[in-house]
Amino acid sequence: AFSETLSSTDTDSLTFSIASGSLPSGLTLFGNTISGTPTTAGTFNFTVNVTDGEENSQAALSIIIAAPANVAPTAPALSGNTGTVDIAFSETLSSTDTDSLTFSIASGSLPSGLTLSGNTISGTPTTAGTFNFTVNVTDGEENSQAALSIVIA
Numbered sequence: 001a002f003s004e005t006l007s008s009t010d011t012d013s014l015t016f017s018i019a020s021g022s023l024p025s026g027l028t029l030f031g032n033t034i035s036g037t038p039t040t041a042g043t044f045n046f047t048v049n050v051t052d053g054e055e056n057s058q059a060a061l062s063i064i065i066a067a068p069a070n071v072a073p074t075a076p077a078l079s080g081n082t083g084t085v086d087i088a089f090s091e092t093l094s095s096t097d098t099d100s101l102t103f104s105i106a107s108g109s110l111p112s113g114l115t116l117s118g119n120t121i122s123g124t125p126t127t128a129g130t131f132n133f134t135v136n137v138t139d140g141e142e143n144s145q146a147a148l149s150i151v152i153a
Contacts, residue, residue, distance in 0.1 A: 002027060003035040012052035019058055021046030024065050034063070041067040082151045083125050089114060090122040099139035106145055108133030111152045125152045
């Protein structure tokens with residue numbers, strides 16, 4: 001989210017408008033505030049017109065929108081997704097994202113007897129079958145999800 005208030009030394013009632021150029025996509029000028037969530041990185045040059053009803057003034061301005069610092073975490077993957085009833089199972093979810101990640105079950109469920117702790121699914125499965133679930137991974141700023149399954153024989 002972005003918000004910037006435009007100001008003037010003039011104390012009269014002022015009206016602000018974009019005279020030329022354009023704001024970054026996702027941002028709007030309302031009153032004297034430019035706000036919104038930018039959707040495109042780049043440098044955006046524009047001119048703001050300020051009027052008090054009698055006199056006009058213009059100012060050339062720029063907003064620089066940086067590309068996101070982090071890319072969304074990649075979908076976690078299971079290296080081996082099969083297990084056997086009553087035999088200990090342990091599988092580590094992986095991601096190419098190097099940030100501190102949090103893993104959680106977004107939908108579906110793990111086989112009974114298995115739990116997700118940190119990025120590891122472990123335990124002793126008690127029921128055979130194919131178990132479909134979705135794992136959510138977040139780095140605190142961005143999320144990614146992956147549909148996974150575990151087959152318990």
